[in-house]
Amino acid sequence: MSVIVYSTAIALFAWIIYYRKAAAPQKVKLPYVEFDDGDNSAERYRSDYEAILRKGYEQYTSKGLPYSMKDPNDPNRPVAMLPMKYLEEVKWIPEERISFWKHIDKQSILTQIGGPGITEEVARAARQGLNKALAYLIEDVQRACDVAYTKEMPSCPEWTTILPYPLIMKVFAGMSARTIVGPELCGFDSEWQQLSMEYVRNALSSPGKVKVAYPQWLYWLAQYTDSGIRKMRRIQRRASQILNPVLQNRIAATEELKVIGQKSRGPRKYEDGVQWLLDAHSAHGKELSTTQLARDLFVMMTASIHSTTGAGLCILLDMMDHPDMIHEILDEIQRVQGTLVGGIWTRAALGELRLLDSFMRESARFHALTQYMAVQRIPTTPWTFKDGLQIPAGTTFAFPSFHHNFDPTIHSKPEVFDAKRHLRKRGNLSDTHKYHFASASEDSVNWGAGRHACSGRFFAQETLKLMLMRLLMNYDIKHDKTSEDTPRFLNHNLFVIPNPALPLLFKERKRAV
Ligand code: HEM
Incomplete structure (x- = not known):
């Protein structure tokens, strides 16, 4: 009896571990930009995203390099900020593959509350x-x-x-x-x-x-x-x-x-x-x-x-x-x-x-x-740019419109x-x-x-x-x-x-x- 209980417990534990791993969003593999002074509170982000985007623009996007940072619409994964060289590749991709409307849903959550x-x-x-x-x-x-x-x-x-x-x-x-x-x-x-x-x-x-x-x-x-x-x-x-x-x-x-x-x-x-x-x-x-x-x-x-x-x-x-x-x-x-x-x-x-x-x-x-940012999109399945840059399914990527200006x-x-x-x-x-x-x-x-x-x-x-x-x-x-x-x-x-x-x-x- 105890063997059955023991085996079932192990199987359940293994399943939970497997499920959590499978359900955990795959993280984008890019340098992560945050505030240098250690204050990376939600309140700081709410009122000062511009500073992070400026830092990211100076260090990465203006040099043609992507980076990642906290996504205000997604506590589970960062947003990938891309330099303009990637824009042409995604402009005309069908909505079913690279979605704008999923980004709107994530931001406004209206469709999740019956709207x-x-x-x-x-x-x-x-x-x-x-x-x-x-x-x-x-x-x-x-x-x-x-x-x-x-x-x-x-x-x-x-x-x-x-x-x-x-x-x-x-x-x-x-x-x-x-x-x-x-x-x-x-x-x-x-x-x-x-x-x-x-x-x-x-x-x-x-x-x-x-x-x-x-x-x-x-x-x-x-x-x-x-x-x-x-x-x-x-x-x-x-x-x-x-x-x-x-x-x-x-x-x-x-x-x-x-x-x-x-x-x-x-x-x-x-x-x-x-x-x-x-x-x-x-x-x-x-x-x-x-x-x-x-x-x-x-x-x-x-x-x-x-x-x-x-x-x-x-x-x-x-x-x-x-x-x-x-x-x-x-x-x-x-x-x-x-x-x-x-x-x-x-x-x-x-x-x-x-x-x-x-x-x-x-x-x-x-x-x-x-x-501050534009052309926010969410790939519905993993997306690989021509140069090999990978964006996992469900991760938002965007372009820095304000700093580009x-x-x-x-x-x-x-x-x-x-x-x-x-x-x-x-x-x-x-x-x-x-x-x-x-x-x-x-x-x-x-x-x-x-x-x-x-x-x-x-x-x-x-x-x-x-x-x-x-x-x-x-x-x-x-x-x-x-x-x-x-x-x-x-x-x-x-x-x-x-x-x-x-x-x-x-x-x-x-x-x-
Ligand atoms: C100054 C005013 C406006 C601004 C700043 C603005 C901004 C935007 C932006 C940034 C997008 C997303 C584009 C992208 O990511 O590629 C968008 C999409 C959209 N806007 Fe506007 N908008 C404005 C006025 C309007 C007005 C007046 C309407 C309708 C009467 C409208 C209807 C839409 C629709 C339907 C979409 C989605 C298009 C699609 O998915 O194909 N917008 N807007």
Whole structure:
């Protein structure tokens, strides 16, 4: 008897050892960079990743060498930081092999708590639907911008304190509602807008709480116990209801078009996120339910709201540090505005705002569109680069976008904010797609790269131009001396965001420009 018990115990012990070894993630074999002074606490990393990335850039990536460091999204294995020479090899590898969406899942944990994730249909709707229809949407988006400013901006005949972050966010939400759900639900402060903003708020705040309160294997439980996540589910149910008639309209319009057999060159009856998602699902032979529609639209909102707001505020803050440029930018705006028919902006006209565009791209270079690293990917099976570098399955690798932006071999005098830098670069080029704000050109990976490069970046570019123009033309803006101690930027792990609590002073111009 005791022999049986003894043998069983040994077998069990051996199995546990084997299982733990098999389950333990394989570690990447690269030099590990950490803080020299011995303080490698979680808090230190949260607020000072930039220092580690700078050290890694100086010692390794700028010299074409990879290294590893603590991954804020994965306590079990480090992230591999790669020099740019590896980028081409992974840009176009299929998602199933080198995954971006798994990185998003790891970072946001939304799919692990019952929330939505990026899908092929979401990516396709933005890449093909939004980008193709963008030229037709500018007029409506401009109108939504005007309505939002009129409603949100207080009267300020004298210098008035305003928090620009929530202002920009609200205005962008108005513009994106028109684009994402179309004319039926997009009214300013409509139920859709309130639901979607509340959803995004919870989708961004709840995962952090879950990560602290639960071990990873119990994350799934939070969808039943966490009030924020339960709220997201309630919002999703209500959103599905109000989206139903909108979806039916898109289905009917698509059927009508099939019957007429019309292959028109212009916009269809509806050009919006609901239509593009319907197109994308149909293209994959899938039926689109209202629940899936709500989830997909919320993914788009979550991807776009704070990223665009953050980039917009970075640009505004840079403008205040370079007031000399504001006059030149205003001259350019007025010159182009003079060519508009009925004061309506077009994509072509927005494209003529080359100085404003160059300023925006320089701001994006300085602040890396609020992220220290880019092109984060996770191999689904072990990946070997051509030179033999191996990345184990499940280990994130990434590229150092922020420090790349300050590399003197890429940009001359990188520490100088040079608003005309990209204008000069574009000057002699026949390729008009390069070096404008939304370009994923080779001198920057701020927008990512390859098959997953941000598909909403052209929309972000045009909405930011419309929003910034309206502010510059109507208001003088300056820093509030009483809030000099308020930090302008906040570090959080791999993000550096303009402080949402930073107030600025606004004063109406005597005569709007
Ligand atoms: C300034 C604003 C924005 C910034 C800084 C930004 C940044 C990014 C970045 C860095 C990526 C990952 C790219 C990669 O790793 O290769 C990305 C992907 C994506 N973005 Fe944006 N984004 C912005 C605005 C938007 C907007 C307005 C939308 C939609 C309307 C959007 C939708 C998406 C989608 C769907 C993806 C995933 C693409 C794919 O997997 O194929 N983004 N974005």
